[in-house]
Amino acid sequence: MLRLxxxxxxxxxxxxxxxxxxxxxxxxxxLPGRPEEWEELAGDVFLAAWDNRKKLRPGQVKGWLSTVARNRAFNRRRGHREDLPLEEDILLLQSDLPQSEAEYRELRSTLSLALGSLDQQDRELFVRHYYYGxxxxRAAEEMELNLSTAKTRLRRGRERLKRFLQEVGYEPMEN
Known part of the structure; x- marks a missing residue:
């Protein structure tokens, strides 16, 4: 760090x-499926590290690099909103997969339709919060939304998704 x-x-x-x-x-x-962008983004991140080298502190470098990489990746993806990667199985965890391939394809298709029923900004907000954690x-800030607006959009989006899934025959699980 001293040399840097x-x-x-x-x-x-x-x-x-x-x-x-x-x-x-x-x-x-x-940015899944975009390996050419990963390296370019990494180059940008390390250039930013060089430009901000006087601010970097030992023990905080990895966190700083992660934050800058995440922000820049989301900015790139936001720049290609029409290409927002909403793979059909984005919300599925391995342990939640259906037993048969046919059930899996049906659930994947249903989830795709459910997410597709949301407008683009709501989909992005859902993916940022529920998939990327x-x-x-943070999602509101990066999407340039007011925090209360983002919370309202998530709540309304959950309600829309629940109604959509109920309409096609899926019942919500009780907590």
Whole structure:
């Protein structure tokens, strides 16, 4: 960190060698199926690290890199909203998969239709919060929404999804 802080290019190379796979992994989770963008994004993140090297502190570098990578990946995805990756199985966990392939295809199709019933901004908010685990506050900030608006959109979206799923024959599970 001292060498990086002093502007030693070899220190930046060492930082890249150590954290490039991690930064690409963060990007891959947000931009699935776009490996060409992962490396480009990683390059942007490390350039930002170089530009902000005086602010970086030992023990906080990984978190800083993760935050910058996540923000930039979401910004890229937001720039391609029409391409928002809402894979049909995005909300399924491995343990929740149906028993047969036919059941899986049916559920995948139903989930796709359910998410498709939401407008684009609501879908993005759902994916950010429920799939990527972003806090509502963080998702609202990155989507340039008021926090109360984001909370209202999530609540209304949950209600719409519940009604949609009930209409096609799925009953909600009781907690």
């Amino acid at each position: 802080n002093r502007g030693d290019p070899a220190a930046l190379e060492a930082l890249i060698d150590c954290y490039a796979p991690y930064v690409c992994g963060v990007a891959a989770r947000i 972003q806090t509502v506050a």
